[in-house]
Amino acid sequence: MIYSRRHPHIWQMTPSVLVGGVGFQGDCLTFMKMMQTKVKLYQYEFGRSPDTSAIAQMISIALYNRRFFPYYVYNMVAGLDAEGRGALYTYDPVGNVERALYRAEGNASAILQPFLDNQIGRKNQGDVAGPGDLALPKEDAVKLAHDIFISAAERDICCGDGVVIQVVTAAGVENYNYQLRKD
Amino acid sequence: PTELPQPVKHGLQSGNLRINFNHGTTCLAFKYSNGIVVSVDSRASAGAYIASGTVKKVIEINPFLLGTMAGGAADCQFWQRVLSQECWLYELRNKERISVAAASKLLANILYNYKGYGLSIGTMIVGWDKKGPGLYYVDDDGTRHSGNLFAVGSGSTYAYGVLDTCYRWDMTDDEALELGRRAIYHATYRDIGSGNSNNLYLVKPDGWKFIGNYDTANLHYQYNPVAAE
Numbered sequence: 001m002i003y004s005r006r007h008p009h010i011w012q013m014t015p016s017v018l019v020g021g022v023g024f025q026g027d028c029l030t031f032m033k034m035m036q037t038k039v040k041l042y043q044y045e046f047g048r049s050p051d052t053s054a055i056a057q058m059i060s061i062a063l064y065n066r067r068f069f070p071y072y073v074y075n076m077v078a079g080l081d082a083e084g085r086g087a088l089y090t091y092d093p094v095g096n097v098e099r100a101l102y103r104a105e106g107n108a109s110a111i112l113q114p115f116l117d118n119q120i121g122r123k124n125q126g127d128v129a130g131p132g133d134l135a136l137p138k139e140d141a142v143k144l145a146h147d148i149f150i151s152a153a154e155r156d157i158c159c160g161d162g163v164v165i166q167v168v169t170a171a172g173v174e175n176y177n178y179q180l181r182k183d
Numbered sequence: 184p185t186e187l188p189q190p191v192k193h194g195l196q197s198g199n200l201r202i203n204f205n206h207g208t209t210c211l212a213f214k215y216s217n218g219i220v221v222s223v224d225s226r227a228s229a230g231a232y233i234a235s236g237t238v239k240k241v242i243e244i245n246p247f248l249l250g251t252m253a254g255g256a257a258d259c260q261f262w263q264r265v266l267s268q269e270c271w272l273y274e275l276r277n278k279e280r281i282s283v284a285a286a287s288k289l290l291a292n293i294l295y296n297y298k299g300y301g302l303s304i305g306t307m308i309v310g311w312d313k314k315g316p317g318l319y320y321v322d323d324d325g326t327r328h329s330g331n332l333f334a335v336g337s338g339s340t341y342a343y344g345v346l347d348t349c350y351r352w353d354m355t356d357d358e359a360l361e362l363g364r365r366a367i368y369h370a371t372y373r374d375i376g377s378g379n380s381n382n383l384y385l386v387k388p389d390g391w392k393f394i395g396n397y398d399t400a401n402l403h404y405q406y407n408p409v410a411a412e
Contacts, residue, residue, distance in 0.1 A: 060257075060260070060261070061261075063257070064257055064261045067257070067258075067261075067302075068300060068301070070202065072202055090235075092229065092234065092256065092257060093202055094255070094257040094258075095257045095260070095261060096227070096255075096256035096257035096260055097260065098235055098237065098238060098239070100235075100237070109232075110232060
């Protein structure tokens, strides 16, 4: 049953940090609202927004606190690190955290992750170098993300209708919304 | 709920729904005449899916203490972070670095309190203190053993095969590191739960040093060169 054709999975925690979560929607909603509250409390206590690594750690602990009745959510944190470079953190439902260059989670994850391994990680391409500097222009990165979701919509019944792409840069967060096949 | 969630060996299950947590799977450590070698793989599996091939299974507790990760990834990560905090507090209160015996016991006692709750942790606490090299195996049912050589995880049996055949107390650093590398390579070859790459650490009196990350796919062709046509 499709309950909604537009239900974004990315939440903005601070002007420069985005958190995405998929899985059981009840836990996703609750967890995201809880994290927004924790960020607010951090702001009241320290007088500034938490940076990406602080939010990343907070999420790991918050997930583990429910170790014996877990949040059924697969999270990802996107932002900029202390050096101004892109930072991505990925989690399992109980808080195992790892910083990564790219990641796919959700229903189509098993289809998309190998594609990312090949196109962004440049794996299994023989002598072609590894991810290297990831010096992809922003327009190309957005196009790639769009193409990835077109593929997801082709081969996974749960993916489709639309995709929300958000880009975190030093200037802030930009939004790109595209329509996908609606079947 | 009609059926409360039950802890399952690898994850959480309630009726048909099953959440798989990330698991980590071959770690080894051994003392020798000049130090301690710690060698681990880097695969995390969520059920049959390889969730990550770049997991850091050696947790750097402090510049003189290392902990390895086998079992539940989040369990190991979280509780070894708690151990780092406790070790730091010990240093502040006692004005000296904590011993490996004390650090491993702190962890073992914490885990014993959660015995039966379904935590999955098989770790080795490795370090160098004033009594010399220290190596302890600690796990989620409260076991704590001191020893000269341990392998932990689903690939441990394969690692033991290589280790028990080639281990000697008198080895040079290079020989010891090569043994650590080979043992993990063989475990990754035969165990489906282990793989991707090998992270090697060497522990000396002045602390631990990260030696390198070795892709096990490349190691295979290094150890089994394909003859030119």
